[in-house]
Structures are given as structure tokens and as C-alpha cells.
Amino acid sequence: MPALYFTENEYKSRLFATKQEMQRSGFDTLILSDPANIFYLTGFDAWSFYAPLFIVVSCDLDEPIWIGRFQDAVSARDTTYLKEENICAYPDHYVQSSTCHPAEPASHILRERGLDRGVIAVEMGAYYYTARIHAEFVRYNPNARFADGELLVNRVRLIKSDAEQAYMRQAGRIADAAIAAAIDRCAPGVRECDVVAGIYKTQISGTPEYGGVYTTSPPHFCAGERVRTPHGLWTDQPLQNNSALNIEIAGSRLHYHCPISRTVYLGLPPDSYIRLADAVVEGLNTTMDHIKPGMTAEEVELVWRRSIAKHGFEKEARLGYSIGIGFPPTWGERTASLRPGDKTVLQPGMAFHCMSGLWLDSTGIAITQSFLVTKEGNEPLTQYDRSLAAKT
Amino acid sequence: MPALYFTENEYKSRLFATKQEMQRSGFDTLILSDPANIFYLTGFDAWSFYAPLFIVVSCDLDEPIWIGRFQDAVSARDTTYLKEENICAYPDHYVQSSTCHPAEPASHILRERGLDRGVIAVEMGAYYYTARIHAEFVRYNPNARFADGELLVNRVRLIKSDAEQAYMRQAGRIADAAIAAAIDRCAPGVRECDVVAGIYKTQISGTPEYGGVYTTSPPHFCAGERVRTPHGLWTDQPLQNNSALNIEIAGSRLHYHCPISRTVYLGLPPDSYIRLADAVVEGLNTTMDHIKPGMTAEEVELVWRRSIAKHGFEKEARLGYSIGIGFPPTWGERTASLRPGDKTVLQPGMAFHCMSGLWLDSTGIAITQSFLVTKEGNEPLTQYDRSLAAKT
Numbered sequence: 001m002p003a004l005y006f007t008e009n010e011y012k013s014r015l016f017a018t019k020q021e022m023q024r025s026g027f028d029t030l031i032l033s034d035p036a037n038i039f040y041l042t043g044f045d046a047w048s049f050y051a052p053l054f055i056v057v058s059c060d061l062d063e064p065i066w067i068g069r070f071q072d073a074v075s076a077r078d079t080t081y082l083k084e085e086n087i088c089a090y091p092d093h094y095v096q097s098s099t100c101h102p103a104e105p106a107s108h109i110l111r112e113r114g115l116d117r118g119v120i121a122v123e124m125g126a127y128y129y130t131a132r133i134h135a136e137f138v139r140y141n142p143n144a145r146f147a148d149g150e151l152l153v154n155r156v157r158l159i160k161s162d163a164e165q166a167y168m169r170q171a172g173r174i175a176d177a178a179i180a181a182a183i184d185r186c187a188p189g190v191r192e193c194d195v196v197a198g199i200y201k202t203q204i205s206g207t208p209e210y211g212g213v214y215t216t217s218p219p220h221f222c223a224g225e226r227v228r229t230p231h232g233l234w235t236d237q238p239l240q241n242n243s244a245l246n247i248e249i250a251g252s253r254l255h256y257h258c259p260i261s262r263t264v265y266l267g268l269p270p271d272s273y274i275r276l277a278d279a280v281v282e283g284l285n286t287t288m289d290h291i292k293p294g295m296t297a298e299e300v301e302l303v304w305r306r307s308i309a310k311h312g313f314e315k316e317a318r319l320g321y322s323i324g325i326g327f328p329p330t331w332g333e334r335t336a337s338l339r340p341g342d343k344t345v346l347q348p349g350m351a352f353h354c355m356s357g358l359w360l361d362s363t364g365i366a367i368t369q370s371f372l373v374t375k376e377g378n379e380p381l382t383q384y385d386r387s388l389a390a391k392t
Numbered sequence: 393m394p395a396l397y398f399t400e401n402e403y404k405s406r407l408f409a410t411k412q413e414m415q416r417s418g419f420d421t422l423i424l425s426d427p428a429n430i431f432y433l434t435g436f437d438a439w440s441f442y443a444p445l446f447i448v449v450s451c452d453l454d455e456p457i458w459i460g461r462f463q464d465a466v467s468a469r470d471t472t473y474l475k476e477e478n479i480c481a482y483p484d485h486y487v488q489s490s491t492c493h494p495a496e497p498a499s500h501i502l503r504e505r506g507l508d509r510g511v512i513a514v515e516m517g518a519y520y521y522t523a524r525i526h527a528e529f530v531r532y533n534p535n536a537r538f539a540d541g542e543l544l545v546n547r548v549r550l551i552k553s554d555a556e557q558a559y560m561r562q563a564g565r566i567a568d569a570a571i572a573a574a575i576d577r578c579a580p581g582v583r584e585c586d587v588v589a590g591i592y593k594t595q596i597s598g599t600p601e602y603g604g605v606y607t608t609s610p611p612h613f614c615a616g617e618r619v620r621t622p623h624g625l626w627t628d629q630p631l632q633n634n635s636a637l638n639i640e641i642a643g644s645r646l647h648y649h650c651p652i653s654r655t656v657y658l659g660l661p662p663d664s665y666i667r668l669a670d671a672v673v674e675g676l677n678t679t680m681d682h683i684k685p686g687m688t689a690e691e692v693e694l695v696w697r698r699s700i701a702k703h704g705f706e707k708e709a710r711l712g713y714s715i716g717i718g719f720p721p722t723w724g725e726r727t728a729s730l731r732p733g734d735k736t737v738l739q740p741g742m743a744f745h746c747m748s749g750l751w752l753d754s755t756g757i758a759i760t761q762s763f764l765v766t767k768e769g770n771e772p773l774t775q776y777d778r779s780l781a782a783k784t
Binding site for chain 2: 003045046047048049050070071072074075078091092093095096098122124125126127128129131132133134135148150151191192193196197198200201202203204205206210211212213217220225226228229230231232233234236237289313314316317318321328329330332334337338339341359
């Protein structure tokens with residue numbers, strides 16, 4: 001029996017919503033290669049996307065068709081609700097070959113099922129839909145017209161079901177535990193890698209009730225000079241006194257992510273740094289006070305923008321992004337962004353990471369908050385104190 | 393001062409070898425998007441490839457040009473030897489936008505430097521070179537002819553320098569420590585996630601002399617029914633007595649990977665399982681005894697194939713693959729594979745993971761060995777005992 005994380009009915013309603021969007025867009029067939037979309041529609045959960053991996057959704061078929069490397073087909077049987085006839089594997093010699101490509105057997109399956117004509121939509125900009133895959137699909141399906149269906153399923157994912165929201169709250173508890181483990185461990189003389197080791201341990205051990213799984217990205221752990229960088233890597237050098245460090249991590253419960261960032265100051269922070277922290281925390285708190293359904297994504301950003309402007313700051317990078325299911329390399333859903341121009345209307349069940357951080361010429365700070373949009377306003381997904389963590 | 397992992401001379405010789413291959417292939421310009429190739433040629437080391445990230449190599453220019461998201465440019469300054477003029481950032485509104493694409497400012501840079509004509513090679517099948525990126529590059533560079541330069545740099549990477557070999561040995565020590573931590577922790581009643589948490593902790597803490605960094609893939613931890621799957625995910629359920637589990641992990645020292653897999657049996661293994669383990673270990677040992685420079689990749693596989701055939705087994709999947717620098721989603725270099733048809737001649741300085749595992753209908757086993765090819769033969773990169781780890 002496969003171990004499904006949701007009821008079959010929930011998967012059915014996701015598929016139904018996807019087909020509705022396909023019909024609205026005039027797509028007959030949709031080939032998905034984003035691992036998060038594959039997971040969302042079928043439950044498929046194994047590390048298989050290093051080789052071409054697809055599901056094919058047809059408006060005319062009851063179930064998606066899984067197409068992947070032969071030795072990973074057993075994972076499709078273990079983790080999805082799909083019938084055996086809809087689990088299609090290609091032989092191993094197609095893997096990383098210079099002479100043949102998995103799009104060939106995949107196109108053969110399309111032809112067999114009568115899906116090689118009409119409009120085939122693909123995810124043009126999805127991470128694992130390479131230029132080569134597309135060229136091969138076009139070559140092997142001369143009777144089809146290709147269209148861009150990128151983000152179609154990502155948009156269906158924007159509003160989380162009750163069951164999804166429950167997983168996101170659990171991810172939040174894991175994130176809280178992991179950031180606490182990190183900050184507790186930080187001290188002058190401790191190697192950066194040893195603090196990060198403790199983060200990983202807590203992310204995966206999770207809580208006594210449930211464990212965590214891998215996050216899409218490693219901890220961003222930026223100490224010393226790297227405090228100016230948002231996505232830097234830890235070193236194996238000891239932490240220094242009188243320095244700031246930024247930590248950005250997430251908890252992941254069955255691939256549902258809840259990110260959190262905090263800045264730690266080792267030693268007594270200088271006044272200038274305290275003022276910086278005050279501006280960011282005030283901006284975050286003010287923003288959180290305002291967030292409610294009916295606002296647009298850009299209106300949320302404007303609240304933050306005005307608040308930090310009072311202190312003389314400006315942030316070029318977007319303030320945040322929609323979160324939910326994540327597979328490497330990002331826990332962002334790649335749909336709504338909290339930034340000027342984004343007219344997405346916030347609705348109950350959406351989730352965001354408010355990335356209230358500033359990276360300046362010589363320093364950086366990040367004190368952030370993930371949240372669900374609720375009927376009344378918003379629900380923070382982590383409880384960790386919103387402040388600069390000074391360790392004196 | 394940037395923190396380079398290698399001497400500038402070593403980076404220069406890598407670039408020289410790349411340009412030689414470009415000239416041999418008739419490429420004027422090479423746009424790279426594989427993070428491992430970017431790291432190899434410039435040292436760039438930050439989590440930036442979730443947004444389009446490129447380096448551009450021209451036969452006429454002294455240095456590659458880095459092109460990435462504006463807020464990650466500071467990481468290019470921190471981790472590469474590139475001159476400021478060769479670090480080019482695009483503004484934040486290009487990130488995950490539905491109305492514009494980073495290939496536009498990237499193409500503007502090509503034009504400015506006179507690189508928008510002649511033959512531009514791209515990495516058609518590299519993970520982060522999406523169909524959308526390619527379509528945009530083609531659109532914005534009407535005067536260029538595009539060619540496929542995938543794996544050109546990967547092939548240059550095949551033979552490791554002395555400095556690279558030193559990092560791979562260190563990765564091996566981390567891998568040994570992590571597999572030992574895992575096997576020590578395995579016992580009936582222990583939650584799978586808690587064993588995995590210990591693996592992560594050791595992978596990152598590394599040794600007292602040096603720490604580890606993230607590996608390209610999470611541990612493949614396949615217990616219970618999932619022992620049949622090569623790339624399954626752990627659960628938060630307790631391990632059961634009288635069952636097998638497979639663990640595949642790597643140590644990563646500054647992105648140089650050394651993988652290792654072991655099978656653990658909780659309780660007294662049945663005779664059938666001991667025979668399976670004996671066949672695999674004998675196959676692995678026999679193969680390792682034979683490996684030396686001058687053999688082809690397929691000849692290595694044949695030694696294994698003949699050995700396990702004596703016990704009535706056959707493995708469809710390839711026996712192994714070249715290793716070195718790895719970024720998600722795979723630690724394989726995607727060049728040489730130990731499988732029929734691969735004529736790559738083994739040379740001193742190449743490194744492979746001999747993936748001596750078998751996945752059968754109802755069970756699986758994996759006892760593997762990473763190694764360097766040396767002048768005389770080969771050098772195992774891990775020392776952990778090659779046997780079934782029975783825990784009674």
C-alpha cells in the first residue's frame with residue numbers, strides 16, 4: 001500500500017483544478033517536470049529528478065502518467081495513488097547518455113496514448129525542464145503544438161487546504177526548533193560548521209511527534225565578512241566576537257516549507273546596529289499588523305517600504321514570496337512576490353515568507369516571518385521572538 | 393580578499409584547458425549555467441543558481457564574466473578571483489518575473505563586449521539551463537549561431553589535480569565518519585529521522601581539522617518496504633527488527649564529493665541475504681582488484697558483471713559514474729559511466745563511485761566504493777569495511 005500524505009479525494013480535487021486551468025488555457029496535454037508539481041498532483045516522493053522525470057496530465061485521462069527512470073518506478077508505486085498502467089519507466093541506458101534521450105521513450109508513450117497531437121503545454125522555465133529536453137520533445141512530437149504552461153500548477157497551489165496548512169504549521173514548529181538550536185549554539189570560538197551541524201540535526205529530528213525532511217536549500221549562514229551576502233556558505237572557521245551573522249533556514253515537513261531568518265550579534269551590538277535592527281523589526285511588525293485578505297501583494301510591500309523609509313532605508317529586493325511545497329533549489333513557489341507591481345490578491349490559505357532583511361554595503365540583517373493568510377488577517381507560522389539575537 | 397580554494401594559477405590552467413576545447417569545437421563563446429562548472433572555473437560559491445546564473449567564457453577574454461542576481465554579486469566578489477568589471481549583476485525585478493527575463497540584461501552584456509556573434513555554445517541539457525532561458529537567449533542574440541557545449545567543461549573536470557585529489561580524500565574521511573555515525577545509531581525502535589539527523593550532523597561537522605558542506609542530495613535512507621527503492625526518503629517511523637535498510641550518502645569537502653553506500657541488517661540476516669551480500673562484496677572486491685589506468689569504463693563494468701553472474705545476478709543500472717565537484721541535484725559528473733558502451737579510458741586523477749548495489753523485487757543491497765585512479769592502480773577514498781553491517 002502506498003503511503004499517501006493526503007486523501008485520494010484531495011489529490012482528485014487538485015487534478016480537477018489543474019484540468020480546469022488547462023481548459024481555460026486551451027491545453028490538451030500538460031507535461032510537468034517541476035518536482036513540486038509532480039509531488040502535488042501525484043504524491044511522488046523520491047530523489048528522481050536528477051534524471052528527466054515527468055508527469056503527463058491530459059484533460060481526457062483520469063490520472064496523470066508518471067514517466068521516469070526504470071529504477072525509480074518502484075518509488076512511484078510506493079508513494080503515489082497511480083495505477084500500474086500509469087507508471088511508465090524508461091530503461092537505464094537513456095540516463096546521462098550522449099547518444100539517446102529519455103524524451104524519446106516519453107514521446108513514444110504520448111503517441112501510444114494519443115497525446116502526441118493538439119496543444120502540449122510544458123513548463124518552459126521550470127528548473128528541470130532543460131533546453132535539451134524541450135528540443136527533443138519538439139523533435140519527437142511533430143504533430144503537436146507546444147505552449148508554455150509554466151506556473152499553471154504553481155498557481156493552483158497558492159491556496160492551501162486545511163491538511164496542507166496543518167503541515168505548514170508543523171514545518172513552523174521545526175523551523176522554530178532549528179533556529180533556537182542555532183542561536184543557542186552560537187558563541188565566539190565555535191566553528192561555523194558545528195553550528196550548522198546542529199541546525200541540520202534539528203531540522204531532521206524535528207519534534208518528538210514528527211520528523212523533518214530535507215529542505216530545498218542548505219542553511220544560508222553568513223558570518224564575518226559574509227554577513228553582507230544573502231546566500232553565502234558557512235566555513236569551518238570559528239565565530240568571532242563583536243560580529244554579526246545572518247542565518248536563513250527552513251523547517252520542512254513532508255516538503256512543506258516554513259522559512260525563518262534571524263541575525264545574531266556576538267557581543268554588545270553597536271548603537272548603529274541596534275538602530276538597524278529596530279527599523280527592520282518595526283517594519284516587520286507594522287507589516288504583519290496590516291496583512292489581511294483582500295490586500296494585494298504590492299500593498300503589503302508598500303507598508304514595509306514606508307515603514308523603513310522613515311529610518312532612511314530602502315530594500316531593492318522583493319519583500320517576500322509565496323511558500324508551500326519546495327524541492328531544490330528554492331522553497332519559493334515562484335508565483336506571488338511581495339513587491340511593486342504584483343497585483344496578487346491575498347486570500348485565506350495563501351502562505352508567504354516575509355523576507356524582511358536588508359543587505360547594506362558593509363553589513364546585513366534579516367529578521368523574517370512566515371505566515372498564513374487567514375479569514376480575519378494572518379497567522380504567524382513561527383513563534384520565535386522577532387528581534388536581534390544579541391549574545392553577550 | 394576573496395577566499396579562494398585553489399591557487400589563481402590552478403584556475404588559469406582550468407580556463408586554458410576550457411578554451412582549448414572551445415577552439416577544438418569551433419566555439420567563440422561559451423555560456424555556462426551548471427553551478428559545478430561555474431565553481432570550477434571561477435570559484436564562485438553561493439546559493440545563487442535558483443535564479444538564472446551564468447558565466448561567459450570567450451576565447452578572446454582573459455577572464456570569464458559572471459552574470460547573476462544583483463544581491464548575489466557580493467558573493468562573486470567574496471569567492472572568485474574575477475575583476476570588478478567582470479562581475480555583472482541584473483536588477484531584482486528580473487527575478488521570477490512573468491514580464492521580463494534575466495537573459496535580456498545578460499544578452500545586453502554579451503553585446504557590449506562584442507560576444508553576441510559567431511558561435512555561442514550553451515549547456516543544452518544542464519539542470520539549470522531551462523528551455524525558457526534558451527529561447528530568450530536565442531531571441532536576444534539574432535546575430536549568433538547557437539551550439540551545444542554541454543559537458544565540455546565537465547570533461548575537462550575528469551582528471552583531478554593534486555589539490556583536488558586532496559579535497560576528495562578529505563571528503564572520503566567525512567563520508568567514513570558519517571556512515572559510521574549512521575550505522576552506530578541504527579537499532580530497532582530508533583526513528584529513521586533520528587538516524588538521518590546524525591548523518592547530517594556528521595557530514596557538516598566533518599572532522600576536527602575541517603568541516604563539511606552540503607551534499608548535492610539528501611541521504612537516501614530506504615528502510616522497511618523502501619529497501620527495494622534506490623532513491624527513497626526516510627520516514628519518522630521507528631526502525632523494525634529483522635529488516636534491511638540501505639543508506640547512500642556522501643561527504644562533501646568544499647563541494648568535492650565522496651559517496652558511500654552501505655546496507656544494514658537489523659537482527660540476524662537470513663542465509664539468502666548473506667548470500668546476496670557475499671555476491672555483491674565479492675563483485676566489488678574483484679572489480680577493485682582490477683581497476684587500473686588504461687582500462688575502459690566498460691571493461692570495469694564487465695569485471696563486475698561476470699563476477700555477480702556467477703551467483704545468478706544481473707544489474708541493469710550502470711555500475712558507477714565519475715565524481716568530483718557536485719551541486720544539487722547530483723554528485724555525478726555526468727560524463728563517464730561504468731557501463732557497457734562507455735569507452736572512456738581510465739587515467740590517473742579520475743575518480744569514480746563504484747555503485748555496486750542490487751535492487752531486486754523485494755529487497756535491495758548497496759555496498760559501494762569511491763576511488764581515485766592512480767598511476768599504479770586505484771586508491772579507495774573511503775576505508776569503511778566492505779561488508780553487510782549486521783546489527784544483532
